[in-house]
Amino acid sequence: MHLDHAHPGPAAVGADARCPDGTRRALRIGLGGPVGSGKTATVAALCRALRTELSLAVVTNDIYTREDAEFLLRQAVLPPERITAVETGACPHTAIRDDISANLEAVEELEDTVGPLDLILVESGGDNLTATFSKGLVDAQIFVIDVAGGDDIPRKGGPGVTTADLLVVNKTDLAPYVGADLARMAFDARAQRGELPVVFQSLRGEPGAAEVADWVRRRAAAWTA
Amino acid sequence: MSRAALLVLADGRFPAGGHAHSGGAEAAVRAGRITGAASLEDFCRGRLTTSGLVAASLAAAAALGVDPGELDAAADARTPAPALRAAARKLGRQLLRAARATWPCGELDALAARFPTGAHQPVALGVVARAAGLDARDAAHCAAYESVSGPASATVRLLSLDPFDATGVLARLAPDLDHVAGQAVRAARTAAHEGADALPACSAPLLEIGAELHAARPVRLFAS
Amino acid sequence: MNTTGVRATARIRARGDGRGGTSLPVLASDGPLALRRTRGSGGEAHVLLVGAMSGPLGGDHFTVRADAEPGARLRVGSAAATLALPGQHGGEARHDVRLTVADGAELHWLPEQLICARGCELRMSTEADLAPGARLVLREEQVLGRVGEQPGGLAGRLTLRIAGRTVLDQELACGAGAPGGWDGPAVLAGHRAAGQLLVAHPRFAEHPVAARALSETTVVLPLAGPAVLVTAVAPDALLLRRELDAALELLTTVSA
Numbered sequence: 001m002h003l004d005h006a007h008p009g010p011a012a013v014g015a016d017a018r019c020p021d022g023t024r025r026a027l028r029i030g031l032g033g034p035v036g037s038g039k040t041a042t043v044a045a046l047c048r049a050l051r052t053e054l055s056l057a058v059v060t061n062d063i064y065t066r067e068d069a070e071f072l073l074r075q076a077v078l079p080p081e082r083i084t085a086v087e088t089g090a091c092p093h094t095a096i097r098d099d100i101s102a103n104l105e106a107v108e109e110l111e112d113t114v115g116p117l118d119l120i121l122v123e124s125g126g127d128n129l130t131a132t133f134s135k136g137l138v139d140a141q142i143f144v145i146d147v148a149g150g151d152d153i154p155r156k157g158g159p160g161v162t163t164a165d166l167l168v169v170n171k172t173d174l175a176p177y178v179g180a181d182l183a184r185m186a187f188d189a190r191a192q193r194g195e196l197p198v199v200f201q202s203l204r205g206e207p208g209a210a211e212v213a214d215w216v217r218r219r220a221a222a223w224t225a
Numbered sequence: 226m227s228r229a230a231l232l233v234l235a236d237g238r239f240p241a242g243g244h245a246h247s248g249g250a251e252a253a254v255r256a257g258r259i260t261g262a263a264s265l266e267d268f269c270r271g272r273l274t275t276s277g278l279v280a281a282s283l284a285a286a287a288a289l290g291v292d293p294g295e296l297d298a299a300a301d302a303r304t305p306a307p308a309l310r311a312a313a314r315k316l317g318r319q320l321l322r323a324a325r326a327t328w329p330c331g332e333l334d335a336l337a338a339r340f341p342t343g344a345h346q347p348v349a350l351g352v353v354a355r356a357a358g359l360d361a362r363d364a365a366h367c368a369a370y371e372s373v374s375g376p377a378s379a380t381v382r383l384l385s386l387d388p389f390d391a392t393g394v395l396a397r398l399a400p401d402l403d404h405v406a407g408q409a410v411r412a413a414r415t416a417a418h419e420g421a422d423a424l425p426a427c428s429a430p431l432l433e434i435g436a437e438l439h440a441a442r443p444v445r446l447f448a449s
Numbered sequence: 450m451n452t453t454g455v456r457a458t459a460r461i462r463a464r465g466d467g468r469g470g471t472s473l474p475v476l477a478s479d480g481p482l483a484l485r486r487t488r489g490s491g492g493e494a495h496v497l498l499v500g501a502m503s504g505p506l507g508g509d510h511f512t513v514r515a516d517a518e519p520g521a522r523l524r525v526g527s528a529a530a531t532l533a534l535p536g537q538h539g540g541e542a543r544h545d546v547r548l549t550v551a552d553g554a555e556l557h558w559l560p561e562q563l564i565c566a567r568g569c570e571l572r573m574s575t576e577a578d579l580a581p582g583a584r585l586v587l588r589e590e591q592v593l594g595r596v597g598e599q600p601g602g603l604a605g606r607l608t609l610r611i612a613g614r615t616v617l618d619q620e621l622a623c624g625a626g627a628p629g630g631w632d633g634p635a636v637l638a639g640h641r642a643a644g645q646l647l648v649a650h651p652r653f654a655e656h657p658v659a660a661r662a663l664s665e666t667t668v669v670l671p672l673a674g675p676a677v678l679v680t681a682v683a684p685d686a687l688l689l690r691r692e693l694d695a696a697l698e699l700l701t702t703v704s705a
Contacts, residue, residue: 067444087448089245090382099240101319102448249635256665258634271630278628301673302618305680307660310673401629426606426618427628429636430643430682437660437668 026057026117027223028107029216030096030133032160033144035126038170038203040068042144043123045209046216047077054118054220057082057110059103061095061125068123082114092125100137107137119220129158140219142212146171147180154188162192166199166215173202230357233327234350235367237374242319246312247379247447248272248372252435254383255442262390265380269373269398273405275429277372279303280347281365281409282424286416287351288364293336293344299421300345306433308440310345312449317350318343324353332356365409369402379447453538454508457482461513463494465520465554470494482511493522498560500529507536507570510543517554517583524557530592530686531561533601535568546575550583562590562642562686565624569601574608581612582651585676586701588693590644592686593624593637600624600641607645609676616674617647640666640682642689648700649676658703667692669699 018024031039043058050056058078060068062085069085072078084106088095095103107120122138124131133141143164145153148171154161161167167189175182182200189198199211233239250268253259259268283296304310317340325333333356336344343349347368354364377391408425415423439445459482462475471494478484483499498513505511517523533542544563550556558577565571579585589607593600602625609617621643623631630636637643653675662668667681679696683689 087245087445089247089379089448090446091244094244098238099242099244101240101242101322102245102315104322105242105315105319253634256634258638264634267630267633268635269630270628271633271635274628274630275636298615298673299618302615305617305619305670305672305678306668307671422615422618426608426620428619428621430621430680431638431640431666432635433670433680434662434666434668434682437670438662438665440660441662 023116024224026107026111026115026120027140027220028120028122028138029219030122030124030138030141031144032096032124032127032131032133032141032164034128034149037126037144037146037149039123039126039144040071041203042168042170042209042212043121044072044075044077045203046121046213047072049209049213050119050216051078055116056119056121057114057117058084059106059110059120059122060085061088061092061103061123082110084110088125092127093131096122096124096133096137097131100134103137118224119216129153129156129160132159132163139223140165142166142168144168144170147175147182147185148178151180151185154185154192157192161189164196166197166212167193168212169198169200171202172200173204227358231359231363231367234354234357234359235370237378239323241323242316243371243375245447246316246375246449247383248375249432249435249439249449250376250379251383251445251447252439253431254380256435258431259380259384261384262386262394265377265386265391266394266397269376269394270401271429272376272432273369273373273398273401275427276432277369278405278409278425278427280372281368281405282412282416283345283347284351284354284364284368285361285409285413286421286424287348288354288359288361289413289417290355291413291417291421293348293352294339295421296348296351297340297344299424300348303426303428304345305428306436308436308449309433312436313345313347314343315448316346317348320346320349320353324349324356328353328356330356361413362406362410365406365413366402369405369409373398373402383446454506454510454536454540454542455480455504456510458512458514459484459498461496461515461523461525462518463516463521463523464518467520471521471523482513493524496523496525498525498527500527500531504534505542505544505571506534507540507542508538509536510545512545512547514547515556515558516548517550517556519551519553521551521554521556523555524559527560529561531563532566533563533569533571533603534566535570535601539570541570541572544571544573548575548577548585548587550577550579550585552580552582555584556586558585558587560588562592564592564595565601565603566595567598567601568625569603570626571601571603573603573605575606576608577610577647579609579611579649583611583649584651585647585649586697587647588644588697590642590686590689590693591621591623593641602626607647609647609649611649611674611676614674616649616672616676617678619645637682640684642683642686644681644683644689644693646679646693646696646700647676651675653677658700663696663699664692667696669696
């Protein structure tokens with residue numbers, strides 16, 4: 001990533017690590033993954049875990065506008081001015097990868113209106129296994145899958161599973177009911193991802209998203225270091 | 226002047242945010258006014274000869290070097306629906322972002338500094354066309370084409386319309402596109418001498434009405 | 450230019466009489482454009498435009514000028530709808546309305562509908578120039594053809610300037626000879642009546658009206674300046690008037 005190159009005039013490229021005034025912008029973390037895997041629930045859990053220590057905001061990319069943003073509002077994890085919904089014209093992967101301009105507008109506007117921010121979570125609309133975030137939009141990405149979607153997903157791989165900075169296998173509490181083999185998922189994920197980390201989590205009960213929150217904390221600390 | 230630069234700018238994949246806007250097609254589909262290829266063609270022809278002509282004229286005038294501030298005010302006066310003004314400024318800002326990375330130059334930086342919340346997209350498009358080494362006619366063609374290509378591709382997604390039918394619609398509109406671009410360039414040349422009041426102000430009531438209804442809906446696929 | 454047509458210019462000048470009323474130093478009818486002062490209300494002067502013959506026909510060029518000078522409160526209406534017809538010699542008919550409103554003055558311009566009969570070719574232009582503290586309520590309604598009739602051609606342009614700045618510039622072309630798609634899903638989609646209600650009030654600068662839909666075919670649009678446009682389409686003139694009346698009531702409450 002070309003995060004620190006100097007740029008004359010106002011920033012034109014999203015990956016520039018500094019705002020036009022020279023201050024360091026917020027860390028941007030993308031959360032992607034298939035429909036129903038628990039992206040929004042994970043974002044809500046992260047907001048609850050981190051909101052007292054970090055100044056944060058969320059951008060959602062819904063298939064149908066505002067559903068996810070409204071879920072977050074109902075959960076009251078953040079005040080409404082810290083949550084922005086971006087419309088994706090029925091193509092969520094386009095908005096996070098091929099044409100990131102609307103998302104860049106949204107993150108910059110959040111920094112302008114409620115900033116300074118430490119962290120912006122960009123949640124993708126539910127999509128397929130090939131949907132990944134552009135490096136022009138986010139600094140790191142989390143790919144969220146769940147055990148109910150099939151325990152062969154890690155084995156199948158795909159850009160999300162293989163290259164995401166963190167792979168989250170969600171809804172582990174459901175494993176006995178859907179016949180998912182967690183050990184096999186862990187083995188396959190390791191085979192696909194090498195040293196890249198994997199977290200198994202269930203948001204029903206403790207410790208919830210604590211491990212993912214720790215990972216985000218470390219990223220945020222490294223970003224400001 | 227490079228003809229290939231026109232292809233880069235007019236490419237539907239140029240990352241300037243257009244994919245999330247339907248140009249009023251989603252509202253028209255929801256109201257039952259676009260139901261297939263024939264009504265899509267009628268919609269596109271109506272949009273082209275109204276807001277498409279206005280956009281093409283603004284773009285051509287900006288490409289000729291008419292003051293963007295004057296053109297932006299003219300665009301405001303020709304866009305009574307606040308939802309459409311907001312969408313146009315948003316798209317203008319997104320276009321400028323992509324263009325400044327693609328064709329870096331002082332004129333684009335100056336435009337961004339002058340309109341921090343975005344200039345109307347057609348005005349930005351005209352200045353971007355200049356920066357890309359294109360002329361007023363290219364800018365007009367680009368704006369005119371965008372006024373119909375957006376609704377066509379959105380309708381493919383909204384109605385699961387056969388993509389070949391949608392492309393056929395665009396091909397059949399080609400002579401109209403050329404005609405509108407020609408009108409736009411003539412108007413822009415006049416505006417360069419007489420001011421922006423000389424630009425066309427054609428309106429489409431249902432596009433304005435639909436835009437506000439759309440903006441008020443809690444559930445929608447496209448931003449506009 | 451067709452020289453067989455009628456050229457006529459009617460003029461109204463209104464100004465405050467200094468006693469809370471409005472005087473009309475100029476009330477000049479011309480040919481087919483006849484003006485009548487009718488009973489006013491409060492300090493407001495009422496003028497009715499009475500069509501002494503039908504028109505405009507092809508080749509005609511009508512102009513109506515109204516100037517509301519300081520202190521004036523002027524309301525102008527018309528006795529009946531205006532019917533645009535083709536002339537014997539064909540050609541374009543023109544109807545121009547030129548309005549000015551001074552600081553502190555108020556003009557209500559509320560004519561009846563304009564009906565574009567089969568075969569007409571009408572170019573209509575309305576320009577309103579307002580001082581910063583002026584108030585305006587303006588209504589225009591276009592009806593495409595008499596009942597069951599194919600409409601003639603209409604090209605209308607409505608321009609509002611406040612303190613020299615153009616706040617609204619809007620053309621509508623429809624009917625015979627209009628560019629393709631005018632009756633399609635983007636423009637009129639089979640509706641036979643279109644209307645604009647324009648309200649300008651200095652109060653809107655600090656208390657803007659929010660955009661809202663009054664129905665599926667009527668919306669309130671705050672402009673980029675201290676003015677609001679209501680845009681509506683309807684199947685016929687009666688339904689259109691009902692929508693615009695409701696909008697007018699809403700906006701006069703807001704700007705009162």
